[in-house]
Amino acid sequence: NYSDEKFQVLMKEMKSLTETAGGIPTVEMTQKLPRLNSRSAVGSGKLSEIKDAVNKEEIDLVISMNALTPSTNRYIEDQLGVRVIDRIQLILDIFAMRAKSREGKLQVELAQYDYLLPRLQGRRDYLSRLGGGIGTRGPGETKLETDRRHIRTMMSQIKKELAKLSEHRELTRSRRRSGSEFNIGLVGYTNAGKSTILRELTESDTYVEDQLFATLDPLTRKLTINGHDGFTLTDTVGFIEELPTTLIQAFKSTLEEMRYVDLLLHVVDASSADRMMHEQTVYNLIKELEMDHLPILTVYNKKDKIEGNFEPTLFPYVTISALEKDGVEALKQKIWAEIVRTSEKFEVEVD
Numbered sequence: 330n331y332s333d334e335k336f337q338v339l340m341k342e343m344k345s346l347t348e349t350a351g352g353i354p355t356v357e358m359t360q361k362l363p364r365l366n367s368r369s370a371v372g373s374g375k376l377s378e379i380k381d382a383v384n385k386e387e388i389d390l391v392i393s394m395n396a397l398t399p400s401t402n403r404y405i406e407d408q409l410g411v412r413v414i415d416r417i418q419l420i421l422d423i424f425a426m427r428a429k430s431r432e433g434k435l436q437v438e439l440a441q442y443d444y445l446l447p448r449l450q451g452r453r454d455y456l457s458r459l460g461g462g463i464g465t466r467g468p469g470e471t472k473l474e475t476d477r478r479h480i481r482t483m484m485s486q487i488k489k490e491l492a493k494l495s496e497h498r499e500l501t502r503s504r505r506r507s508g509s510e511f512n513i514g515l516v517g518y519t520n521a522g523k524s525t526i527l528r529e530l531t532e533s534d535t536y537v538e539d540q541l542f543a544t545l546d547p548l549t550r551k552l553t554i555n556g557h558d559g560f561t562l563t564d565t566v567g568f569i570e571e572l573p574t575t576l577i578q579a580f581k582s583t584l585e586e587m588r589y590v591d592l593l594l595h596v597v598d599a600s601s602a603d604r605m606m607h608e609q610t611v612y613n614l615i616k617e618l619e620m621d622h623l624p625i626l627t628v629y630n631k632k633d634k635i636e637g638n639f640e641p642t643l644f645p646y647v648t649i650s651a652l653e654k655d656g657v658e659a660l661k662q663k664i665w666a667e668i669v670r671t672s673e674k675f676e677v678e679v680d
């Protein structure tokens with residue numbers, strides 16, 4: 330159903346997501362069909378082409394861009410003799426890696442169980458030993474082999490615990506609000522350079538240890554600007570194209586810490602040909618996550634790779650190259666200006 334352009338973007342993103350999950354994209358195969366083959370998604374000729382590639386390149390894992398029904402998933406696995414997952418499982422796997430808070434982990438686990446429940450039946454044992462890593466983080470294969478009833482019990486326990494945690498969150502939130510920290514969140518399309526910027530801005534490997542942040546994602550770090558500390562910077566999982574609605578809740582919870590930020594840095598790969606599409610994706614999700622009331626500073630990154638004229642589309646903005654440490658100080662000063670602008674509201678002491 331995708332336009333060719335959108336399809337290319339999604340394929341590129343699949344590669345990047347695969348790398349994020351620790352895989353090495355090796356072979357890419359596509360097929361255009363008026364509708365999916367009901368048994369094997371792709372046609373039978375294409376399936377045997379895939380099988381040849383799997384054997385020739387010693388592929389451990391096949392990832393489908395289309396969502397696969399449980400029976401199609403099983404059928405393809407049987408035919409290929411390797412583990413097969415779809416894009417949704419890949420994304421859940423990345424969420425499982427990134428979720429740090431108890432609530433985040435539980436939300437992701439719930440989504441994984443929900444996804445896996447209809448896939449339990451007839452799952453072959455040998456598959457659990459193949460293609461380890463991607464698609465196996467989280468609940469894990471041994472638990473998958475236990476029966477459905479057991480999984481349903483665990484799901485209802487998770488839901489109960491989540492309800493309790495949400496009560497507790499109301500308490501810690503009011504505590505955190507009274508603090509004087511100024512919290513900054515990094516958002517952006519996957520691969521835009523968020524982690525690189527986090528490292529450049531904070532210059533240290535020390536994670537935030539403050540008690541108040543004990544439950545926060547360890548990707549939160551302290552930030553010092555103009556000799557003042559008490560600021561924090563938090564990295565997020567990259568924003569993803571076409572996030573299925575069933576994953577929004579799990580995604581929200583991996584962004585739990587974002588609820589407390591005072592400023593969003595929207596990191597954009599300024600050198601990407603798909604830049605505007607990426608910007609749109611991120612903006613849609615910012616809205617969906619009800620964070621669009623926050624001040625946003627756009628950071629056009631990878632200045633060193635820009636070819637030809639560059640016309641920014643989002644304001645206010647700053648253009649930098651995190652890799653070449655070019656413009657990082659200017660970025661800090663823009664952040665500082667924002668802190669000063671909102672200092673009364675947040676009771677940050679500035680001279």
Ligand code: GDP
Nearest residue numbers: 519520521522523524525630631634650651652
């Ligand atoms: P994230 O997914 O947003 O956290 O992105 P990363 O920080 O992991 O960066 C993705 C890739 O872009 C890495 O290979 C970085 O080395 C590279 N990168 C980051 N910043 C720059 C930059 O300013 N210029 C160039 N050329 N590459 C960059």
